[in-house]
Amino acid sequence: MRAIKVQQPGGPAVLAVSDVPTPSVKPGWSLLKVRGFGINHSEIFTREGKSPSVQFPRILGIEAVGEIAATTDATRLPVGQQAMSIMGEMGRAFDGSYAEYALLPNDQLYPIHSELNWADLAAIPETGYTAYGALLGLQLQPQQKLLIRGGTSGVGVMAVKLAHAMQPDIQVFGSTRNVAKRSELQAIGYDDVIGDIDGQLQTDQRFDRILDLIGPATVPDSLQFLRHFGIVSSTGELGGVWTLDQFDPIMQIPNDGYLTAFYSGEVVQSQLDDLLALIADRHVDVTPTKVFDLDGVQAAHEYLESGHSLGKVVVLP
Incomplete structure (x- = not known):
């Protein structure tokens, strides 16, 4: 798969796309086909080496939306199920969402149902x-x-x-x-x-x-x-x-x-469902300010750091 595996901390230039093996499922973990993810300030801090617990090389990314590609929980997370992941230790203790696929713990994957396009949906998680x-x-x-x-x-x-x-x-x-x-x-x-x-x-x-x-x-x-x-x-x-x-x-x-x-690391499925329902029922405009592809992650970081940014920046791999 294509992914951005940061070899060592540094400026935006360390965000280079490379080919890496697609992860295989293991007990308690499932594979998410990443359809979109947001760029967050905490990922900039991590990229710069300001997260002491993070070891490199590492695929960054603390949130993602997509579809289950391979599962170890076919009841809750069947293949093809829309899902969202937020925080936990993704992109920190283990590889995150700056990739075409992400292997994530089942308890950090939240099944969702939404008619939003992937760009809008990617603006929501974190x-x-x-x-x-x-x-x-x-x-x-x-x-x-x-x-x-x-x-x-x-x-x-x-x-x-x-x-x-x-x-x-x-x-x-x-x-x-x-x-x-x-x-x-x-x-x-x-x-x-x-x-x-x-x-x-x-x-x-x-x-x-x-x-x-x-x-x-x-x-x-x-x-x-x-x-x-x-x-x-x-x-x-x-x-x-x-x-x-x-x-x-x-x-x-x-x-x-x-x-x-408020700490977003403690995700409650019912509260996430309520959020998606509010957005749908009240027609809340969640359109991101800018949308990049995987090759544009470096530019996305530069934009967010520029001081001229406004709103949410997302990436569609």
């Missing part, structure tokens, strides 16, 4: 599940004000669309370092756009809910923009900071304010 799970945790209510911090990211763009589908009369604001993207962001569903400069929100507004996709780098600042009984969800690490160091919850979480998080 991005859609993360956005949906975080929004559920924020317990959105009618007529609230929601701020999505990191509004131009793939998860941010998905979240604004899902938020409007879940609560049609909610107001959704997006933050960005580049307010010149205002018209583009409003076109995809944001009611207004707020500048975010050096980790500081450029507004005096307060919000009922804040989905902070920048993560620990900006969470202390986000907490200061909550209304009473507001919630911040720290769901993302776009700021490149993984932990809240020297964080005093008594002093930094405002009275009557709440801090939560």
